[in-house]
Amino acid sequence: xxxxxxxxxxxxxxxxxxxxxxxxxxxxxxxxxxxxxxxxxxxxxxxxxxxxxxxxxxxxxxxxxxxxxxxxxxxxxxxxxxxxxxxxxxxxxxxxxxxxxxxxxxxxxxxxxxxxxxxxxxxxxxxxxxxxxxxxxxxxxxxxxxxxxxxxxxxxxxxxxxxxxxxxxxxxxxxxxxxxxxxxxxxxxxxxxxxxxxxxxxxxxxxxxxxxxxxxxxxxxxxxxxxxxxxxxxxxxxxxxxxxxxxxxxxxxxxxxxxxxxxxxxxxxxxxxxxxxxxxxxxxxxxxxxxxxxxxxxxxxxxxxxxxxxxxxxxxxxxxxxxxxxxxxxxxxxxxxxxxxxxxxxxxxxxxxxxxxxxxxxxxxxxxxxxxxxxxxxxxxxxxxxxxxxxxxxxxxxxxxxxxxxxxxxxxxxxxxxxxxxxxxxxxxxxxxxxxxxxxxxxxxxxxxxxxxxxxxxxxxxxxx
Amino acid sequence: xxxxxxxxxxxxxxxxxxxxxxxxxxxxxxxxxxxxxxxxxxxxxxxxxxxxxxxxxxxxxxxxxxxxxxxxxxxxxxxxxxxxxxxxxxxxxxxxxxxxxxxxxxxxxxxxxxxxxxxxxxxxxxxxxxxxxxxxxxxxxxxxxxxxxxxxxxxxxxxxxxxxxxxxxxxxxxxxxxxxxxxxxxxxxxxxxxxxxxxxxxxxxxxxxxxxxxxxxxxxxxxxxxxxxxxxxxxxxxxxxxxxxxxxxxxxxxxxxxxxxxxxxxxxxxxxxxxxxxxxxxxxxxxxxxxxxxxxxxxxxxxxxxxxxxxxxxxxxxxxxxxxxxxxxxxxxxxxxxxxxxxxxxxxxxxxxxxxxxxxxxxxxxxxxxxxxxxxxxxxxxxxxxxxxxxxxxxxxxxxxxxxxxxxxxxxxxxxxxxxxxxxxxxxxxxxxxxxxxxxxxxxxxxxxxxxxxxxxxxxxxxxx
Numbered sequence: 058x059x060x061x062x063x064x065x066x067x068x069x070x071x072x073x074x075x076x077x078x079x080x081x082x083x084x085x086x087x088x089x090x091x092x093x094x095x096x097x098x099x100x101x102x103x104x105x106x107x108x109x110x111x112x113x114x115x116x117x118x119x120x121x122x123x124x125x126x127x128x129x130x131x132x133x134x135x136x137x138x139x140x141x142x143x144x145x146x147x148x149x150x151x152x153x154x155x156x157x158x159x160x161x162x163x164x165x166x167x168x169x170x171x172x173x174x175x176x177x178x179x180x181x182x183x184x185x186x187x188x189x190x191x192x193x194x195x196x197x198x199x200x201x202x203x204x205x206x207x208x209x210x211x212x213x214x215x216x217x218x219x220x221x222x223x224x225x226x227x228x229x230x231x232x233x234x235x236x237x238x239x240x241x242x243x244x245x246x247x248x249x250x251x252x253x254x255x256x257x258x259x260x261x262x263x264x265x266x267x268x269x270x271x272x273x274x275x276x277x278x279x280x281x282x283x284x285x286x287x288x289x290x291x292x293x294x295x296x297x298x299x300x301x302x303x304x305x306x307x308x309x310x311x312x313x314x315x316x317x318x319x320x321x322x323x324x325x326x327x328x329x330x331x332x333x334x335x336x337x338x339x340x341x342x343x344x345x346x347x348x349x350x351x352x353x354x355x356x357x358x359x360x361x362x363x364x365x366x367x368x369x370x371x372x373x374x375x376x377x378x379x380x381x382x383x384x385x386x387x388x389x390x391x392x393x394x395x396x397x398x399x400x401x402x403x404x405x406x407x408x409x410x411x412x413x414x415x416x417x418x419x420x421x422x423x424x425x426x427x428x429x430x431x432x433x434x435x436x437x438x439x440x441x442x443x444x445x446x447x448x449x450x451x452x453x454x455x456x457x458x459x460x461x462x463x464x465x466x467x468x469x470x471x472x473x474x475x476x477x478x479x480x481x482x483x484x485x486x487x488x489x490x491x492x493x494x495x496x497x498x499x500x501x502x503x504x505x506x507x508x509x510x511x512x513x514x515x516x517x518x519x520x521x522x
Numbered sequence: 523x524x525x526x527x528x529x530x531x532x533x534x535x536x537x538x539x540x541x542x543x544x545x546x547x548x549x550x551x552x553x554x555x556x557x558x559x560x561x562x563x564x565x566x567x568x569x570x571x572x573x574x575x576x577x578x579x580x581x582x583x584x585x586x587x588x589x590x591x592x593x594x595x596x597x598x599x600x601x602x603x604x605x606x607x608x609x610x611x612x613x614x615x616x617x618x619x620x621x622x623x624x625x626x627x628x629x630x631x632x633x634x635x636x637x638x639x640x641x642x643x644x645x646x647x648x649x650x651x652x653x654x655x656x657x658x659x660x661x662x663x664x665x666x667x668x669x670x671x672x673x674x675x676x677x678x679x680x681x682x683x684x685x686x687x688x689x690x691x692x693x694x695x696x697x698x699x700x701x702x703x704x705x706x707x708x709x710x711x712x713x714x715x716x717x718x719x720x721x722x723x724x725x726x727x728x729x730x731x732x733x734x735x736x737x738x739x740x741x742x743x744x745x746x747x748x749x750x751x752x753x754x755x756x757x758x759x760x761x762x763x764x765x766x767x768x769x770x771x772x773x774x775x776x777x778x779x780x781x782x783x784x785x786x787x788x789x790x791x792x793x794x795x796x797x798x799x800x801x802x803x804x805x806x807x808x809x810x811x812x813x814x815x816x817x818x819x820x821x822x823x824x825x826x827x828x829x830x831x832x833x834x835x836x837x838x839x840x841x842x843x844x845x846x847x848x849x850x851x852x853x854x855x856x857x858x859x860x861x862x863x864x865x866x867x868x869x870x871x872x873x874x875x876x877x878x879x880x881x882x883x884x885x886x887x888x889x890x891x892x893x894x895x896x897x898x899x900x901x902x903x904x905x906x907x908x909x910x911x912x913x914x915x916x917x918x919x920x921x922x923x924x925x926x927x928x929x930x931x932x933x934x935x936x937x938x939x940x941x942x943x944x945x946x947x948x949x950x951x952x953x954x955x956x957x958x959x960x961x962x963x964x965x966x967x968x969x970x971x972x973x974x975x976x977x978x979x980x981x982x983x984x985x986x987x
Contacts, residue, residue, distance in 0.1 A: 226725070295568060319757065330794075334871035344893075374850065414807075499864075
């Protein structure tokens with residue numbers, strides 16, 4: 058696009074344009090110095106989309122583009138940016154500009170930024186926030202990482218039980234601008250949480266009614282030291298917009314809002330999935346993690362599992378004589394260990410997911426074992442029949458057919474048993490059940506499978522080892 | 523607990539009690555016919571918790587307990603119940619009671635219930651809803667399963683651009699009771715969506731201002747036929763309370779609220795995790811799925827993978843002569859295939875997750891391959907050195923050390939390559955990338971690993987096959 062003089066921005070439908078088209082427009086406008094047109098376009102975009110645009114444009118244009126943002130969009134866009142981009146920008150902004158950003162963003166976002174920036178950047182941020190905010194930041198930073206305290210915002214609406222509905226509404230109208238959410242208002246007395254009222258309830262009530270008479274007193278809350286995973290479970294169970302957070306003295310100190318809970322939910326899911334594939338979770342996205350960090354996060358478990366696999370190696374070694382006599386025996390090892398590993402990881406995956414969604418608990422262990430046993434019987438008999446017939450047709454060897462079929466049944470039953478019990482036991486002894494996923498289960502199942510297989514083979518073939 | 527006469531319910535802190543204590547109290551009150559006390563206790567509990575209580579108590583007490591619920595809690599509790607419990611209750615309620623429930627619950631919940639109930643129950647539900655609701659139900663049922671249309675609710679607040687803020691607020695106050703969320707109001711003209719205003723914006727504006735002047739015109743929306751996974755991505759990207767849904771003619775027909783999006787998010791994650799463990803996802807929770815359904819959802823992939831594993835079997839068979847000469851070769855097979863499988867599934871897991879979070883796209887394939895290649899080199903060299911030394915110490919066999927070390931490097935590099943490319947290719951040809959997870963990758967990697975291993979071994983050991 059070479060000429061912008063004939064473009065009418067009003068006619069462009071930004072919602073339907075994809076990022077690349079917008080990027081192209083923005084770059085064209087930058088190079089032709091059509092700044093007022095660019096400012097107008099940015100005003101039509103959503104903060105989350107503008108943040109994506111920053112990732113795509115030329116690095117040296119970043120401060121200029123940021124200065125073109127309408128003031129009310131600038132701070133919000135900043136919170137949606139990647140950590141790298143935020144750092145670049147903080148370094149490029151003047152103190153006055155930085156102060157304007159810090160004034161406009163919510164405290165929980167400031168804390169998130171501070172937690173991940175290098176010390177010199179943090180020092181600059183703190184120099185550019187006012188005394189009171191600095192005190193609050195320090196307070197929130199003080200809570201353990203991954204706790205409700207570190208996740209919460211302290212900007213909520215606080216009302217008193219002896220207010221009228223009308224008074225409460227005008228309080229909201231006066232203070233709304235600084236609050237992350239106004240839709241749930243918390244009623245406190247001597248700083249203790251005694252009730253809550255939603256804006257919907259307020260709007261549906263008469264102006265003259267007392268808050269005390271319409272407030273919900275049975276409030277579900279969490280405390281500052283609660284693990285954020287537990288906070289997410291509360292959001293999953295109840296459809297709340299926000300959950301109040303109290304300190305050890307039961308005083309209301311903040312709220313966690315649904316959008317932060319949603320982010321945690323996705324992070325926790327990613328963490329579980331990463332652990333289930335034998336990796337240490339990294340903080341950042343795939344491309345933002347260096348090759349070296351990727352290697353480090355993967356090598357630990359690979360090493361452990363590689364060395365554990367020598368156990369099945371030794372078992373095979375022990376049965377050398379049998380496969381010297383029947384070399385065909387060796388060729389079924391991958392099929393048996395593979396099937397065992399898959400069966401085991403099917404069971405363990407269902408356990409890990411069930412535990413994390415609170416659908417399965419340790420006390421269900423015997424119910425689970427019995428259920429998995431019946432499933433294993435059905436599955437293994439079907440697999441054994443199909444494979445038995447295939448082997449008989451392919452090799453015409455009925456003994457081999459019987460060995461493989463019997464081994465399959467034994468392997469499936471034992472691997473389902475291991476797959477369903479280990480995650481439950483891990484949870485019970487306060488280990489992360491996600492570690493008991495496919496890779497570890499496969500290694501353990503490999504050992505059991507080879508042992509069972511050669512035992513069955515030597516018995517059927519009358520080989521003495 | 524045998525006597526309730528001395529209990530003061532006011533003193534009990536239900537928030538801190540666990541389900542079992544509440545269940546015990548409820549059962550005691552039921553058996554001693556302390557119905558008014560029980561009703562009072564239920565009034566103090568949250569609907570989601572009451573629903574859990576229903577799962578625990580004696581089946582024949584269910585209708586009685588339900589009739590004791592305060593009217594305003596009854597319908598909400600119903601929406602939190604499991605499908606089985608809902609069916610039991612619908613069959614137990616009189617027509618009049620059923621009508622009361624159906625009047626009180628939101629349309630999207632009614633549709634959810636109807637979609638999962640047997641035909642005779644559906645007929646009873648439809649008989650007990652009014653003409654207009656029935657029409658709306660049919661309309662929503664008409665959208666494809668898993669579409670935004672089937673997920674949305676049609677109970678939203680609708681305002682006009684020429685209203686004043688004061689008029690809009692009084693419209694909300696009048697109609698709030700029937701709306702699922704009032705916090706985002708949509709502005710329509712000739713049924714087309716032209717803008718939106720949040721209740722926060724309304725409260726912060728002057729009563730005399732025009733909606734047209736304060737509304738946000740750049741509205742992010744979705745359409746009725748959009749996949750619900752895409753709708754969740756919008757919620758992940760922007761922190762919205764609700765997203766408007768338009769039909770093919772761009773008319774506003776409903777909204778999807780954040781709580782339903784959160785549920786979908788968890789369901790999608792469960793579905794991905796289940797598929798990644800070579801299972802067909804089931805609709806229900808672990809315990810609510812029968813043994814037979816579990817077996818059926820697992821056996822398909824097991825069968826495919828079991829039969830594919832015969833390929834690595836044939837490769838091994840082909841190299842019979844080499845392991846007749848060097849039986850030790852066999853004992854390293856599980857370690858090599860295991861390490862290959864784990865490396866491959868590490869890469870494929872990161873790809874599957876990155877794709878589902880939109881962090882990785884098909885066009886990144888060469889960047890990904892190059893990154894995974896460098897990671898593979900670091901990882902494999904460390905593993906090869908450790909294992910080479912171990913083997914040399916254990917067996918004093920330098921040739922075997924070299925074979926295993928070289929094979930490890932080859933296996934790690936090839937399995938990272940397979941693990942990172944297959945999910946991206948699957949996405950590109952519109953297959954579900956989650957199917958390219960550990961089980962399938964392991965089977966393919968097994969074949970490559972055994973082939974590479976025996977090739978390297980026969981070259982180093984100068985064996986001709």
